[in-house]
Amino acid sequence: MSTELTGAEIVFKALSDHKVEYIFGYPGGAVLPLYDQLFKQKEIKHILVRHEQGAGHAAEGYARSSGKPGVVLVTSGPGATNMVTALTDAYMDSIPLVCITGQVPTHLIGTDAFQECDTTGITRPCTKHNWLVKDVNQLAETIHKAFRIATTGRPGPVLIDIPKDIQFKKGIYKSHETIKIDSYQPSFKGDIHEIEKAIELIANSQKPIFYTGGGVVNAGAKASDTLKELISLTGFPITSTLQGLGCFPGEDSQFLGMLGMHGTYEANHAMHDCDLMINIGARFDDRITGMVSKFSPNSKKIHIDIDPSSINKVVKVDVAIVGDANSIMTSMIDIIKKKYPGFKNSNKEKISNWWKQIEIWREKKSLAFKQGPKTILPQYAVHRLYELTKNQDTFITTEVGQHQMWAAQHYKFSKPNRWMTSGGLGTMGYGLPAAIGVQLAHPKKLVIDIAGEASILMNMQELSTAVQYRLPVKIFILNNEYMGMVRQWQELLHEKNYSESYSEALPDFVKLAEAYGAVGMRASKPEELDEKIKQMISVDKPVIFDCVVEKEENCFPMIPSGKAHNEMILGPEDEETISEEGKVLV
Amino acid sequence: MPKSAYSIDNVEEKIERVIIVAWVDNEAGVLARVSGLFSGRGYNIESLAVAQVDEEKNISRITISTNGSKPVIEQIKAQLLKLVPVHKVADYKIDDTSIFKELALCKFKGNDDLLKKAEEICIDFKAEFLDKTPQSFIVQIVNARREIDDFIKKAKPFGLASITRTGPLAMKKGSETIQENKGKVL
Ligand SMILES: Cc1ncc(C[n+]2csc(CCOP(=O)(O)OP(=O)(O)O)c2C)c(N)n1
Ligand SMILES: [Mg+2]
Numbered sequence: 001m002s003t004e005l006t007g008a009e010i011v012f013k014a015l016s017d018h019k020v021e022y023i024f025g026y027p028g029g030a031v032l033p034l035y036d037q038l039f040k041q042k043e044i045k046h047i048l049v050r051h052e053q054g055a056g057h058a059a060e061g062y063a064r065s066s067g068k069p070g071v072v073l074v075t076s077g078p079g080a081t082n083m084v085t086a087l088t089d090a091y092m093d094s095i096p097l098v099c100i101t102g103q104v105p106t107h108l109i110g111t112d113a114f115q116e117c118d119t120t121g122i123t124r125p126c127t128k129h130n131w132l133v134k135d136v137n138q139l140a141e142t143i144h145k146a147f148r149i150a151t152t153g154r155p156g157p158v159l160i161d162i163p164k165d166i167q168f169k170k171g172i173y174k175s176h177e178t179i180k181i182d183s184y185q186p187s188f189k190g191d192i193h194e195i196e197k198a199i200e201l202i203a204n205s206q207k208p209i210f211y212t213g214g215g216v217v218n219a220g221a222k223a224s225d226t227l228k229e230l231i232s233l234t235g236f237p238i239t240s241t242l243q244g245l246g247c248f249p250g251e252d253s254q255f256l257g258m259l260g261m262h263g264t265y266e267a268n269h270a271m272h273d274c275d276l277m278i279n280i281g282a283r284f285d286d287r288i289t290g291m292v293s294k295f296s297p298n299s300k301k302i303h304i305d306i307d308p309s310s311i312n313k314v315v316k317v318d319v320a321i322v323g324d325a326n327s328i329m330t331s332m333i334d335i336i337k338k339k340y341p342g343f344k345n346s347n348k349e350k351i352s353n354w355w356k357q358i359e360i361w362r363e364k365k366s367l368a369f370k371q372g373p374k375t376i377l378p379q380y381a382v383h384r385l386y387e388l389t390k391n392q393d394t395f396i397t398t399e400v401g402q403h404q405m406w407a408a409q410h411y412k413f414s415k416p417n418r419w420m421t422s423g424g425l426g427t428m429g430y431g432l433p434a435a436i437g438v439q440l441a442h443p444k445k446l447v448i449d450i451a452g453e454a455s456i457l458m459n460m461q462e463l464s465t466a467v468q469y470r471l472p473v474k475i476f477i478l479n480n481e482y483m484g485m486v487r488q489w490q491e492l493l494h495e496k497n498y499s500e501s502y503s504e505a506l507p508d509f510v511k512l513a514e515a516y517g518a519v520g521m522r523a524s525k526p527e528e529l530d531e532k533i534k535q536m537i538s539v540d541k542p543v544i545f546d547c548v549v550e551k552e553e554n555c556f557p558m559i560p561s562g563k564a565h566n567e568m569i570l571g572p573e574d575e576e577t578i579s580e581e582g583k584v585l586v
Numbered sequence: 587m588p589k590s591a592y593s594i595d596n597v598e599e600k601i602e603r604v605i606i607v608a609w610v611d612n613e614a615g616v617l618a619r620v621s622g623l624f625s626g627r628g629y630n631i632e633s634l635a636v637a638q639v640d641e642e643k644n645i646s647r648i649t650i651s652t653n654g655s656k657p658v659i660e661q662i663k664a665q666l667l668k669l670v671p672v673h674k675v676a677d678y679k680i681d682d683t684s685i686f687k688e689l690a691l692c693k694f695k696g697n698d699d700l701l702k703k704a705e706e707i708c709i710d711f712k713a714e715f716l717d718k719t720p721q722s723f724i725v726q727i728v729n730a731r732r733e734i735d736d737f738i739k740k741a742k743p744f745g746l747a748s749i750t751r752t753g754p755l756a757m758k759k760g761s762e763t764i765q766e767n768k769g770k771v772l
Contacts, residue, residue, distance in 0.1 A: 121618065129670040149670060183670060183672060184670050185769060307668065308770060308771050308772070309664035309665050309667070312660060313664070316657070320771045322769070322770070
């Protein structure tokens with residue numbers, strides 16, 4: 001007969017059984033029993049953020065960079081509603097989070113009690129699943145299910161709402177080995193017949209391309225090695241989505257760069273003209289496809305995804321394989337080796353014209369920029385940051401805007417889990433808390449948030465968290481004094497009506513850093529950039545680096561809304577090609 | 587095609603009326619998950635019927651009448667299967683391979699003359715009389731949607747004072763039952 005534990009004890013025992021190291025959280029009335037239990041134990045460390053949204057993004061950063069689920073603990077009412085953005089962000093980008101919220105005592109639910117809100121109702125559409133636990137004897141089982149669901153299949157956030165009386169009540173602890181969820185059995189191995197069909201298409205293609213996404217990152221560290229083997233075995237070109245960057249080395253000659261709205265000329269043209277597209281762990285997002293009806297019109301399409309609902313959702317495909325990317329790629333490699341020994345060499349001739357064409361597209365050098373002597377170009381700043389940090393294992397997070405796209409274009413990643421950016425939701429304010437989570441998971445590594453001056457102000461308060469826990473994250477602000485991405489769209493699509501996109505009254509970021517107890521520095525001339533970046537890297541404290549850049553630089557290349565991949569514009573010369581109907585699209 | 591900011595030029599696809607059935611765990615919030623999925627993704631719910639069908643396994647059967655093009659219907663099913671408490675999903679096209687039945691209760695009120703005429707129509711449509719007073723009566727009619735529509739249209743002028751309908755339920759003809767399809771490509 002097992003002894004009875006309080007709800008709060010059950011929660012911490014379960015978290016410990018799931019080997020949780022850190023909880024990101026913020027206390028309040030409805031979680032006081034849990035915080036009391038936290039106080040009594042030593043195993044799990046709590047990171048006190050300054051705003052619950054920060055806790056959510058920090059947990060995301062921790063999860064993305066470590067492959068482990070992020071755990072969040074917040075109070076009822078405003079604590080829970082402050083978490084909604086982070087949950088939605090994690091849902092869109094398939095990040096495993098387990099969020100525990102306090103709730104008013106069960107007898108008060110439904111009475112509009114102080115700090116009551118319908119947390120499970122509010123978060124239902126932005127979690128993979130959620131629970132309101134009304135029986136302490138269900139608590140352990142619910143937490144175990146929560147971890148299982150968050151981390152398996154297509155990962156995502158889950159939420160457990162625990163009324164205060166349940167945290168006090170005594171009940172039985174159930175271990176996680178016995179947990180069964182009848183209606184939740186994500187498939188892992190792909191259908192072998194479909195895999196064989198895919199291999200036939202691969203063997204017969206003359207213009208193939210791999211298009212890989214965040215699903216490869218989520219399939220675990222091994223998946224990237226498997227992908228590398230598959231790419232080198234086939235000799236095919238590969239492009240990646242924003243979320244997939246790092247799974248394949250950014251400097252490898254088979255890599256065409258990122259695709260999509262701000263992708264490279266060669267990646268987008270290859271996607272448009274290919275005769276075979278092999279999508280691994282990407283979801284044909286609208287930033288990737290451009291106009292769906294003009295998307296890669298003449299290709300056969302293979303789609304490998306762990307989520308069956310991604311198949312044929314946006315783009316109809318010829319071969320669909322549902323399962324874990326690593327397992328499926330491993331099968332593909334085995335079959336190719338068996339059926340087509342020496343495939344790369346025997347197939348070289350067949351795809352040689354394709355590679356020639358790709359080299360012609362590459363010649364456009366669509367990411368090129370001209371750094372003059374006066375003001376720093378943002379592309380140049382990212383380029384120098386890359387050159388000066390590439391020899392150490394560096395982790396990059398970003399905020400949202402032009403700086404995010406420049407970071408994706410000019411920082412080259414060679415390993416997965418090194419690039420954390422809010423892609424699906426596009427959440428300004430993501431980067432700093434995410435960097436905090438990353439730094440906790442990798443205490444000795446260099447962690448940089450490439451930021452915009454507008455975005456960083458959305459969760460600036462988290463610098464205080466970084467200072468408290470001595471997390472030496474670096475905030476590298478590409479300060480153009482504009483909500484640059486908004487300004488760019490206004491320039492290109494709204495007759496240069498710069499409505500509310502200029503940041504009047506920006507703080508002095510150097511003084512701001514100092515006020516928080518961090519280090520502030522500023523660079524505004526190209527020639528001082530390298531020295532200052534080196535200085536930033538050498539500081540063992542959180543740093544705000546105010547990099548003053550060209551104010552009206554636009555992010556190119558760009559597929560304007562409503563256009564196809566082969567209609568992208570490379571720079572200002574092409575701007576008049578954006579049509580009226582393109583303006584109504586987002 | 588599904589909605590996307592970029593899909594404004596999509597060719598019009600044929601919209602068909604379909605009955606979608608989901609077998610779900612009978613637990614708190616499950617109906618909100620299903621109906622929220624429809625409203626959140628912009629699908630239409632014409633009618634909805636829910637009840638427990640397996641007490642032992644605690645399974646409810648949710649029947650939703652909706653409409654959409656073929657890819658939209660496939661996507662609705664795939665999204666439903668993604669919900670954790672959903673065990674399996676099926677769709678029933680409105681054709682003669684399945685049975686569709688809906689129940690309506692109708693109250694008539696008025697003078698003798700009016701009720702007499704109403705009664706005749708009810709008998710015509712094989713309605714079952716459930717309650718009678720000198721000023722009123724209630725009938726039950728079980729039939730396909732169109733039949734009930736037809737009945738209501740005909741009966742309306744003769745004291746039809748209140749109507750309630752369940753929306754359709756569906757079942758495949760023959761011995762076949764719906765197989766598990768969780769986690770499968772549809
Ligand atoms: C929370 C939130 N609000 C609004 C937006 C819309 N938005 C996208 S980019 C952007 C401007 C970002 O400005 P900044 O951080 O300075 O980056 P820049 O584009 O200048 O590099 C805005 C307002 C958003 N993505 N997220
Ligand atoms: Mg800016």
